[in-house]
Amino acid sequence: MTLFHFVGIKGSGMSSLAQILHDSSYEVQGSDVEKYFFTEEPLRDRKIPIFPFDENNIHHGMTIIAGNAFPDDHPELKRAAELGIEIIRYHDFLGNYMKNFISVGVTGSHGKTSTTGLLSHVLSGFAPTSYLIGDGTGKGVEESDYFVFEACEYKRHFLAYEPDYAIMTNIDFDHPxxxxxxxxxxxxxxxxxxxxKKALIACGDDLNLQRIHANVPVVYYGFEESNDFAAKNIIKTEDGSTFDVFVRNEYYHTFTIPLAGDHSILNSLGVIALCHYEGVPVNVIQERLSSFLGVKRRFSITPINGRIIVDDYAHHPNEIRATLQTARQKYPDRELVAIFQPHTFTRTSALLEQFAETLSAADHVYLCDIFSSAREKSGNLTIHELVEKIPGATYLDLENVRLLDNHNDAVYLFMGAGDVQKYLYAFKDKMAKDETA
Structure with missing residues (x-):
């Protein structure tokens, strides 16, 4: 049997794919840096071997799946090429793999991971479904009918895919x-x-998506009545949202979701539209919507000592706006403390004014040093340029995390796509010490 070796196995998509292949009875291993990433936990749970990068990991009898972040001259990939071993890029492998199923790709500038997680959960209640979610979660189910996957637009990688269906959540300027x-x-x-190949499900409230053309039917969803699937009569509470869905102006069903924020209603509408198209019974859709617990690092809540700690992946102004709106709905009587770590110098520079405007909606703002991605060497920009644009904002480093202690029963929103969690953990540690002191 083929042994699949993943170069960069801790990557969010790579980790998910490794889990799927392992669950499907393939032999799987991988390599990566030794630094801890939350995406490695499900790999270790499955006892999938993870090695430090080393060209000696590579030998005959393997198929190499290479993460998109690693160039052809990476030592392991060079070694594989020298030995004549097959090397397949992650997105190319995925494009071939999905041909075995009814495939649904979820894409968009924002909301991909949450919508992929929700769709895979709902469809799993209807038929065997394998899925790959961008939060590092993957599952291979025997004799699956469906394969649900997150399709990333970065470097046009999603053009390796030809899914039966696609859900497009929005189009925005990102990855500058x-x-x-x-x-x-x-x-x-x-x-x-x-x-x-079969149908495109798109958010019709997004003006950019209205400019999209396809060779298959385009089904629009959103709040506007002109959409094929429209949400009306919305009721929001601290526990979630209830709304009526009209299909081409005819009442279909009233749905309740345990999720806050307009974006959660829109994500749910996209899922409802796809399921309606595939003939999923409405009672199954509602039951699965009700039991969805969310995905990793998307408004993940931990209550501590009367405070609410939220870990969230938001790293674009529109994502921060959605996170703040969610917090206002769930915790209307609490102060919102935003702790934000920008991700990449290029994004921070290109969207500096939008970051300042969006973050200003929080009651208190703390800003951490810009996280430099492997995509870029460095930048001339510093976090202090953003600090200066937000009235009352404070620079935060690990040495002065005690500053966060000034806000009693607030909601603390730790946001970012880098390693903002180190500030979260430092704050949790401080609170734990204070409690035992």
């Missing part, structure tokens, strides 16, 4: 280290839409 402008992003999504 690769995309030139919004038109360049729109061009990539337009190309992706042409690769869909």
């Amino acid at each position: 280290d690769y995309f030139k402008d919004l038109e360049d992003v729109l061009d990539a999504f337009s190309d992706m839409a042409l690769r869909v």
